[in-house]
Amino acid sequence: MDWGWILFKTLVFPGLTFLLLVIFATFYLERKLVADMHGRTGPYYVGPYGLLQTVADIFKILQKEVIIHREADKLLFLVVPAVAFFMVALVAAFIPYSETLWIVSTPYDLVISLALLTSLPAIFLFAGWVSKSKYPFIGGIRVINQLISGEIPLWLAGLSVALWYGTFNYVEIVQKFDLIGFLVNLVGFVIFLVAILIVADRPPFDIPEAEQEIVYGFLTEYTGVGYLLLAGAKFLEIFVLAAMTVTLFLGGFKGPFLPGWVWFLIKIFTVYYLAFAIRASTPRIRLDQLIKFTWNILVPLALLNIVFILVIKAL
Amino acid sequence: MYKGAQIITEPIGKEGDLMVLNWGVQHPASGPMRIKVWLDGETIVKVENDPGYVTRNMEKMLEYRTWENAVVNVERICFIDDLGTILNWALAIEKLAEVEVPKNVEYFRVILAEVGRIVSHLIGVGGMFGALGVATPMMWVLSLREFYLDFLEHYSGYRISTAAIVPGGVRFEPTKEDMELLKKAIKETEKRWPEYKEVFKDNPTLVERYKGVGIIPKELVYKLGLRGPVARASGVAYDYRKTYPYSSYEDFNFNVVVKEEGDAYARFLVVLEEIEESVKIIKQAMEGMPEGDKWKVRVPKKIKAGETFSAVEWARGGIEYFVVSDGGTEPYRVKISAPSFMNIWALEYIAPGHKLADLATIFASLYICHGDLDR
Amino acid sequence: MGFENFVKLMKSYFGVEAEEYPQNHTAKTYLFKIKPEYIREVAKLLKENGFDFFHTLAPVDYSPKGRGLELNYFFENVEERIWILIKTEIPLDNPEIDSLHDIYPSLEACEREEWEKFGIFFKGHPRLKPLLLDDTLQGRWVLRKSYIPEPHRK
Numbered sequence: 001m002d003w004g005w006i007l008f009k010t011l012v013f014p015g016l017t018f019l020l021l022v023i024f025a026t027f028y029l030e031r032k033l034v035a036d037m038h039g040r041t042g043p044y045y046v047g048p049y050g051l052l053q054t055v056a057d058i059f060k061i062l063q064k065e066v067i068i069h070r071e072a073d074k075l076l077f078l079v080v081p082a083v084a085f086f087m088v089a090l091v092a093a094f095i096p097y098s099e100t101l102w103i104v105s106t107p108y109d110l111v112i113s114l115a116l117l118t119s120l121p122a123i124f125l126f127a128g129w130v131s132k133s134k135y136p137f138i139g140g141i142r143v144i145n146q147l148i149s150g151e152i153p154l155w156l157a158g159l160s161v162a163l164w165y166g167t168f169n170y171v172e173i174v175q176k177f178d179l180i181g182f183l184v185n186l187v188g189f190v191i192f193l194v195a196i197l198i199v200a201d202r203p204p205f206d207i208p209e210a211e212q213e214i215v216y217g218f219l220t221e222y223t224g225v226g227y228l229l230l231a232g233a234k235f236l237e238i239f240v241l242a243a244m245t246v247t248l249f250l251g252g253f254k255g256p257f258l259p260g261w262v263w264f265l266i267k268i269f270t271v272y273y274l275a276f277a278i279r280a281s282t283p284r285i286r287l288d289q290l291i292k293f294t295w296n297i298l299v300p301l302a303l304l305n306i307v308f309i310l311v312i313k314a315l
Numbered sequence: 316m317y318k319g320a321q322i323i324t325e326p327i328g329k330e331g332d333l334m335v336l337n338w339g340v341q342h343p344a345s346g347p348m349r350i351k352v353w354l355d356g357e358t359i360v361k362v363e364n365d366p367g368y369v370t371r372n373m374e375k376m377l378e379y380r381t382w383e384n385a386v387v388n389v390e391r392i393c394f395i396d397d398l399g400t401i402l403n404w405a406l407a408i409e410k411l412a413e414v415e416v417p418k419n420v421e422y423f424r425v426i427l428a429e430v431g432r433i434v435s436h437l438i439g440v441g442g443m444f445g446a447l448g449v450a451t452p453m454m455w456v457l458s459l460r461e462f463y464l465d466f467l468e469h470y471s472g473y474r475i476s477t478a479a480i481v482p483g484g485v486r487f488e489p490t491k492e493d494m495e496l497l498k499k500a501i502k503e504t505e506k507r508w509p510e511y512k513e514v515f516k517d518n519p520t521l522v523e524r525y526k527g528v529g530i531i532p533k534e535l536v537y538k539l540g541l542r543g544p545v546a547r548a549s550g551v552a553y554d555y556r557k558t559y560p561y562s563s564y565e566d567f568n569f570n571v572v573v574k575e576e577g578d579a580y581a582r583f584l585v586v587l588e589e590i591e592e593s594v595k596i597i598k599q600a601m602e603g604m605p606e607g608d609k610w611k612v613r614v615p616k617k618i619k620a621g622e623t624f625s626a627v628e629w630a631r632g633g634i635e636y637f638v639v640s641d642g643g644t645e646p647y648r649v650k651i652s653a654p655s656f657m658n659i660w661a662l663e664y665i666a667p668g669h670k671l672a673d674l675a676t677i678f679a680s681l682y683i684c685h686g687d688l689d690r
Numbered sequence: 691m692g693f694e695n696f697v698k699l700m701k702s703y704f705g706v707e708a709e710e711y712p713q714n715h716t717a718k719t720y721l722f723k724i725k726p727e728y729i730r731e732v733a734k735l736l737k738e739n740g741f742d743f744f745h746t747l748a749p750v751d752y753s754p755k756g757r758g759l760e761l762n763y764f765f766e767n768v769e770e771r772i773w774i775l776i777k778t779e780i781p782l783d784n785p786e787i788d789s790l791h792d793i794y795p796s797l798e799a800c801e802r803e804e805w806e807k808f809g810i811f812f813k814g815h816p817r818l819k820p821l822l823l824d825d826t827l828q829g830r831w832v833l834r835k836s837y838i839p840e841p842h843r844k
Contacts, residue, residue: 038454212344283447367822540796637748652746
C-alpha cells in the first residue's frame with residue numbers, strides 16, 4: 001500500500017483541498033449562473049471574471065467576531081458546525097472520480113453514503129437547538145420536516161439503482177452503466193433529482209432556511225468560522241448529492257476521449273445548472289404542501305419504480 | 316405617568332404554550348416594522364402590529380415649511396411613488412389659493428402620476444415574488460423600471476424624489492427628448508409585457524402559494540376603511556380616479572381593475588393589471604396633450620385662511636390631506652391620511668389561522684409602504 | 691335615502707343643520723357641527739344610514755387662536771357618493787371624547803395615533819398604547835402648537 005498516494009488523495013485531490021475548492025466553485029457558479037438568469041453580470045471586479053470575489057467573501061466571513069448567545073451551550077454551539085462539515089466530507093470520500101481515483105471504496109458505498117446523509121438533519125436540528133433562539137429553533141424543527149419528506153424518496157430511488165445493477169459499490173455501478181440501465185432508471189433519476197433538492201434544502205424546497213419567513217433557519221445565530229463551516233457543509237452537501245446523482249444515474253466518470261474526472265465534473269456541472277435554474281425560476285412552496293407532495297406523489301412513485309425495476313429484472 | 320399610558324408588561328418569548336415571535340424589526344421580509352406573532356407550532360394564533368420605526372413626524376415638519384418647500388417633504392412620504400403624493404399636495408394648495416392650472420399641465424401631471432404608479436407597481440410585483448424567495452422577477456421588473464427612471468431623470472434631474480410637480484404647475488416644461496424617453500419606456504413595456512405576464516401570472520407555484528390565502532371579505536374593507544389595490548381586490552370598485560375624478564382624469568378611457576376573490580392572488584393580479592391600465596392612460600395623455608406654453612401658474616406666497624380636504628388615487632390607495640391655512644406663508648396644520656396606515660390593520664384580522672410561511676405572502680400582498688405607514 | 695334620512699334625524703335629535711362644505715376638493719360634502727358629548731350617538735346614526743366608510747380623523751389645535759382642539763371626522767356613503775364631515779371641539783385642558791372604535795373599527799388605529807400625538811384621551815379605547823412615536827416623544831403631544839421641535843433637535 002502506497003501511503004504517500006493515500007495521503008495525497010485524502011489531503012489534496014480528491015480530498016480536503018479539492019473539497020474547499022469545490023465550495024468556492026459552487027459559490028461562484030451559483031452566483032454567476034443565477035445572475036445570468038436575472039439579467040445581471042454577477043461578480044465582476046475582483047480578479048479575472050470576478051473569480052476572487054468568493055475568496056474575498058470567505059475571508060470577510062472569517063474575520064467576523066464569533067458571537068455566542070449567552071444562554072446557548074457554548075461547547076456544542078462551536079462543535080456542531082465542525083461535525084456537520086466532517087460528516088459531509090466523509091460522504092465525499094466515497095465518490096469515484098475515475099476507476100482508480102477514490103479515497104475509500106467498500107462493497108457498501110451507497111448505503112453508507114445514504115446513512116451519513118440521513119443523519120445530517122439531526123446535526124442541523126441540533127445546530128438550531130443549541131442556538132437557544134427562536135428562528136434557529138423553528139428552522140431546526142423544519143429540518144425534521146425536510147427529513148421525513150425528502151429522505152425516503154432519496155433512499156428508495158437510490159436503492160432501486162442498486163437493485164438493478166446488483167451492487168452497492170459505486171465503481172461497479174459506474175462500470176455496469178449502459179444505455180439500457182440509464183433508460184430503466186429514468187424515473188428513479190427524476191425522483192432522485194427532486195429528492196436531492198429537498199434534502200439539500202435547495203429552492204423551491206428551501207423551507208428550513210426560508211429567508212422571508214424565518215430569517216436563515218438554523219444558521220441565523222452563527223457567525224465567523226461556525227457560519228462558514230455550516231454554510232460550507234451545505235455547499236458540500238449539494239456537491240455530494242450531485243456527485244451521487246451523476247454516479248448512480250449518469251454514468252459517473254464514463255465518457256469518451258477525456259479523462260474520467262473531467263467527464264465527472266462536466267456531468268456535475270449539468271446537475272448544478274439544473275438546480276440553479278430551478279432556484280432562479282421557482283418560488284418556494286409551503287411546508288405542508290411539501291409533505292403533501294412527497295407523500296402523495298413522490299413516495300408512491302418511488303415504490304412503483306422499485307416494483308417496475310424488479311419486474312424488468314425478472315424478465 | 317401621563318394619562319392613558321400603559322406599561323407594556325407582556326412577556327416576550329412565550330405565553331403559555333404559544334411562542335411569541337418578533338417578526339421584524341430586523342427581518343428580511345418585514346421592513347422597518349415589528350409584527351408580534353403568537354405561534355402554535357407553525358400556525359399563527361394572533362398577530363399584533365407595531366409600526367413606528369421610521370416615523371419622521373411629517374405632519375409637524377410641514378408646519379415649518381413654506382407652501383412650495385413642503386413639496387420636498389411631501390414626496391418623501393414614500394419615495395417609491397413620490398409623484399402621487401406631490402400631486403395631491405399641489406391640488407390641495409391650488410384649492411386653498413383658488414388657482415386654476417391650464418389643461419396641458421393637468422395632462423402632464425396625469426402622465427407623471429401614472430409613471431409613478433407604474434414604477435411603484437413594478438416593484439410591488441417583484442416584491443410579491445420576493446416574499447417567496449425568488450429574486451428573478453424582481454430583477455426583471457427593476458430593469459424595466461429603469462426606462463421610466465431615465466425619463467424622470469431627464470425631466471427633473473432625479474431618478475426618485477423628483478419634486479417634479481409644484482403647486483401651480485409642473486417644475487419644468489417637458490421637452491421633446493423627455494417625451495421620446497417616455498415613448499421608449501412605453502414601447503419597451505409593451506414589448507416585454509406579454510412575456511412578463513405569462514411568467515408572472517400563471518406561475519404554478521405562485522398560484523399555489525397565493526390563491527386562497529389571506530382572504531379579505533368585502534365587509535372587512537368597509538369595516539377597516541381599506542383602500543387601493545387591497546380594497547379593489549375584494550370587489551370594492553373604489554378608485555378616486557374614476558369615483559371622484561381630479562386633474563382631468565375624466566378625459567381618459569381606462570378600467571378600474573376589480574377582483575372579487577379578495578385573496579392574496581387577487582391583490583397580486585390587481586397590482587399587475589393596473590400597470591396595463593396606467594400604460595393606456597399615459598398613451599392617451601401623450602396623444603391628446605393640449606397645446607399650451609404655460610407650465611406654471613403663480614401661487615401667492617401667503618395663502619388666505621381656510622381649510623381643504625384633498626385626495627388622489629396613489630399607487631397604494633387613496634392618499635388624503637386635510638390642510639389648514641391661517642393666512643401665513645406656511646401651513647397651519649396638515650393631516651396626512653395614508654393608505655398603508657389603514658391597510659396594515661387588516662393583517663391582524665386575516666393572518667390568524669394561517670401558517671407562518673403565509674405571513675410573508677399576506678404581508679407582501681397587502682402592499683405596504685413603511686414610509687407612509689409611519690410618515 | 692340614507693343621507694336625507696340622516697339630515698332629518700340630525701335636525702330632530704340634535705337640532706343641527708347640514709351646511710355645504712365646498713372645501714372638499716374631491717366630493718360633495720356636508721358639514722355638521724356637533725357637541726363632543728353627542729359623538730357616539732351621531733356615529734351610530736351615521737352607521738345606520740349607510741355612511742359605513744370612515745376616511746380620516748383630523749384634529750387641529752386652535753389654542754393660539756383662543757379655541758380648543760377641533761376634531762374633523764370624515765365619513766362617506768359609498769353608494770350615494772356623499773361625504774359627511776363632523777366637526778366638534780373639545781377644550782385643550784381636558785381633552786376627552788368618547789371612542790368610536792366599536793362602531794367604526796377603522797377608527798381604532800386613528801384614535802390611537804391622535805392620542806399619541808395630541809393627547810386626546812378617547813374614553814373606552816381598548817389599547818391606548820404607543821404606536822408610532824419614539825419613547826422619548828411619548829407624552830409630549832408633538833402635534834400640539836405648544837410643542838416646539840427646535841429645542842429637542844439633536
